[in-house]
Amino acid sequence: MHRYRFLLSRQWVILTLVAIALIPTMVKLGFWQQHRYEQRTARNDLVSAALHAKPVPVERLTAPGHAVTRTEKYRTVTATGAFDTAQQVVVRRRTNADGEVGFHVLTPFVLDDGKVLLVNRGWVPANGAQTAFPEVPAPPSGRTTVTGRLMADETTAASGIKNVTGLPDRQIMLIDSAREARRLGARVLGGYIQQTAPEPPGGSPEQISDPGSEDAPLNYAYMIQWWLFAAGVPVGWWFLVRREIREQEEAAAAERRSEPSEPGEPATV
Template sequence: MGRAARIALIVGAALASLGFLALTCWQVQRLSWKLDLIERVEARLKAEPVAPPAVSTEVTKADEYRRLRLRGQFEPREVLVQATTELGGGYWVIAPLRLDDGRTVLVNRGFVPPEQRAPELHAAPAGTVELTGLLRLSEPGGGPLRQNMPAEGRWYSRDVAGIAAQLALTGPVAPFFVDESADAAQPRRWPRPGLTVLRFTNNHAVYAATWLALAAMAAVAAGYLVREERRRSPSH
């Protein structure tokens, strides 16, 4: 191997070490962000439920999973969104709840298996209801590789604006939806609420350790190549 090739290997190993070190720093930053997210979500889940934000209020990631308290009447219409849960495949039942102040909030009443999809098998309660749930952000577009097709009644994501248009809702509609909390009085009811997934994958520490190990290995390789190059040099 010529000297130019050996120098190229040294430079490549050094650059690889720096690249792996940069990835280590990035994963450490991601770890800090993930731990902060978990802490914030856990704090929201323990907080007392509050009234929903005004329709005009901008809702961001910082508001997701806040516990809300809703009071109103369900309208006799719904949309089924395809879902896969710990209970298997089926649908989320999304229904509009007209609040006492005239606003409408889309509520994910819970999950139903295919054999329970008929509206008469999971009808919303009549009259005024009170419920609590978690604020969730709209999911526009559809699912992975599958676009929502409202004209065909196929929904793969909980797209608030799209569902509101499909249901022809009038008046102010909240730009978010609410996952209804579990019903302790009816633990086996359909739709089955309380299935919101709140587990956050946190492998950033493992990734950081892996990148750091690779950075160290590349640095050792670069050091070895430098030592060998110096040994080969005529001046030594």
């Protein structure tokens, strides 16, 4: 076993400890990526099912004070009533498909039974600093039917957007049905919808595109990668050990060749 005595050297002890620590760390990272893969796959399946579900009346899925659930989010809903543009607000710091910063237009939609549905009609440009209320094309007047994707109320925790105060008139940071209910003094349905129909004439406000799928296969690839790395650590460690032994044996053989075979004889060259 003297040939492995070098493993007790400071350098090899440190290398071995690092290798031992890396294996469970990489295995754990692989399981984390597996968890992310399962989460994203489940989310993609849920979104796809919601987007392809048959449209239903909005009040079948939400009501005043209701918190929209994961299974209800992105469901296509319909509502009949009239837009109340006098109470319209805009949501700051929102981007369109090209990454331009502007506003989302949030217009109360008064249903036939008197309840209010918040409708995100789409994106409009800021036209400079976001201090003045932007130019917003008017929605259809009178009684109309709208279609859209049901969305949950926005929160800072979910969106990362701070709900700051002291904003310019009729501007908000987050869409919150409970807060809008207090502002409007009305029975506001929980959540809001992203309008998909009728399409605005002239393409403004610019409608919000369907939510894209998250890249779950990438997480699966990372999972396999981490586990391969974990399996490769002991293989790499053993390769280095065998190389060290081979180099020591070659050095010992070279030293023997350089020593005289008999006393008084010249060294072998």
